[in-house]
Amino acid sequence: MQPLDRPKIIVLDDDPTGSQTVHSCLLLMQWDVSTLRLGLRDAAPIFFVLTNTRSCTASDAAAITREVCQNLRQALALEGIQDFLVVSRSDSTLRGHYPVETDVIAAELGGFDAHFLTPAFFEGGRITRDSVHYLQVNGVDTPVHETEFARDSVFGYQHSYLPDYVEEKTQGRIVAAEVERFVLADMRSGVVDRLMQLKHNQCCVVDGETQADLNQFAADSLTAAAQGKRFLFRSAASLLTALANLPPQPIAxxxxxxxxxxxxxxxxxxxxxxxxxxxxxxxxxxxxxxxxxxxxxxxxxxxxxxxxxxxxxxxxxxxxxxxxxxxxxxxxxxxxxxxxxxxxxxxxxxxxxxxxxxxxxxxxxxxxxxxxxxxxxxxxxxxxxxxxxxxxxxxxxxxxxxxxxxxxxxxxxxxxxxxxxxxxxxxxxxxxxxxxxxxxxxxxxx
The missing domain is CATH 3.40.980.20 (Four-carbon acid sugar kinase, nucleotide binding domain)
Incomplete structure (x- = not known):
């Protein structure tokens, strides 16, 4: 079981590459209750459920995510675990079924004070600055909407400024002006007080230029969670490094x-x-x-x-x-x-x-x-x-x-x-x- 002072981190991964910054944990290819209990019992602080929903239609992605969450509720109850974090892991180039998956997770596991878009993935050259998401192309930080990924025939989009991306993907249900922004200056000075004020599944977007930025944000999020706040993350891999806080991998x-x-x-x-x-x-x-x-x-x-x-x-x-x-x-x-x-x-x-x-x-x-x-x-x-x-x-x-x-x-x-x-x-x-x-x-x- 995980240490009592750290929540179990449960990652619903829409393809199997979200574990690309951690090690020594389980990847689950099935999500029946007994298999989920394997992940919850594992000594590692984090485990991954590989839903592969990025290969599915939106309706199939919703159905799979719903089934995982319903089974997860049972598994958590059977294991007696109440302290956990849920991460909807997705692509660092903004492709995937957002907001379909986070909407289903919120409906099934309920009571979230906020959900955070944290797409930075430093090992892959993806950073977020002033709420604009960039992909490094030939050494140049390029707004991701100018790259081939924004022209994806299934998950295409027009905006790199994340509040506008949210408004686009939610078809105006969440307007850009209502999105809470956590920019670099905020995070480097600490955001616990702001996190404690969030409620009603507030949509938030998070900057990240270095791993230290997300380490600080993760620490603040865990501090707020320990005081009763419930958060959902729509994240690329680098936030998982911070949340799991693992030592170096056993073999170089x-x-x-x-x-x-x-x-x-x-x-x-x-x-x-x-x-x-x-x-x-x-x-x-x-x-x-x-x-x-x-x-x-x-x-x-x-x-x-x-x-x-x-x-x-x-x-x-x-x-x-x-x-x-x-x-x-x-x-x-x-x-x-x-x-x-x-x-x-x-x-x-x-x-x-x-x-x-x-x-x-x-x-x-x-x-x-x-x-x-x-x-x-x-x-x-x-x-x-x-x-x-x-x-x-x-x-x-x-x-x-x-x-x-x-x-x-x-x-x-x-x-x-x-x-x-x-x-x-x-x-x-x-x-x-x-x-x-x-x-x-x-x-x-x-």
Missing amino acids: PEEMASYVRGAQPGAVIVGSHVKKTTEQLQFLLAAPGITGIEVDVAQLLVEDVAIVHSQLLESIWQQITQAHQAGQTVAIYTSRQELTFPDVATRLRFGETVSALLMDVIRHLPESIGFLISKGGITSNDTLSSGLALRSANLLGQVLPGVSMVRAPLEHPQFPHLPVVLFPGNVGDTAALATAYQRLSCHSFG
Whole structure:
């Protein structure tokens, strides 16, 4: 159980990359009451429930979030826990089902005095200053509405100034002028008194330029919570670092090869299509020891998709087997051309079709692989919950800033103790994916 003076931090993560700044805790791929009780009983102060709602429609995201919260209420009661914090973890580039998920959490778990948007993610180059959210592009702080992420076909938006973003996403239910702003000067001088005045689920937006800023905000939030205030956070990963307040991870990022099974070559699965991923993939394919296998997803745009699925799987499996026997790590990646769809629902359904193929690929990987790298948030969630069919996994730490590694349980029927890297689509420089691969393949680089 967690120390009595610190609340249990329960993170509903809309893809599995929100744990990218913490370690030594549980990721739960299921949310039935008994599984949630595993998280509540764990000694770590924080655990994650991987809902994968970013891959869903808004109505499905609401239904999943509602089910998690209803089960969580039961699990909390059974464990006798009253002191807890809830975090709706989402994307540091403002993509996701806001306010759908926070609205459902508030309705089901009720009584929040405020909810806070804290999108800063320092390891990924995302900061918030004067309530404007920035993404570092080639070393330049760029308002996030000017980046490719704001043009996302599902979660697009027009504003980087967070009060305007809130008004846009709530369709005017919360107007910008009513949003409470916590700017850097406020937070650096302490905000406990202001936090104590919040009520009626007040919407607040929070600056963050350095980890110290969010450390101070987290400490003040915990102080207010200890005096009876109830807060809900819509957050990127860096706030979780502050709330959990963990010591350094047990094994340094550069030494993560110690988890690789039998010094064997591994596999890389690349599903993300953002520009950064494509650049990283090109760099990886030039690395020694890598065999690239492209999956032409356009072939899946047919009515009888089962036949094409089977044919593609057979071809990919043969290429993987040949490369693995030759001591190569395989990089299986979806074709990079941009496909267009008549509406969001059709796009999401096609994404599920592609994911089903990639998950079948994972299930057909050689059982002797040494490691697995999953590139892309939704791809990584499906890798854990479907490809590997895990109920839970232990988070080991980060192999690169913002890039987590988990390990399958020893009793896994196909891949016992397989280390799995969860690599977000929008994190790292051009060489980052190759660097992660090299850190796990150091035995073959001499």
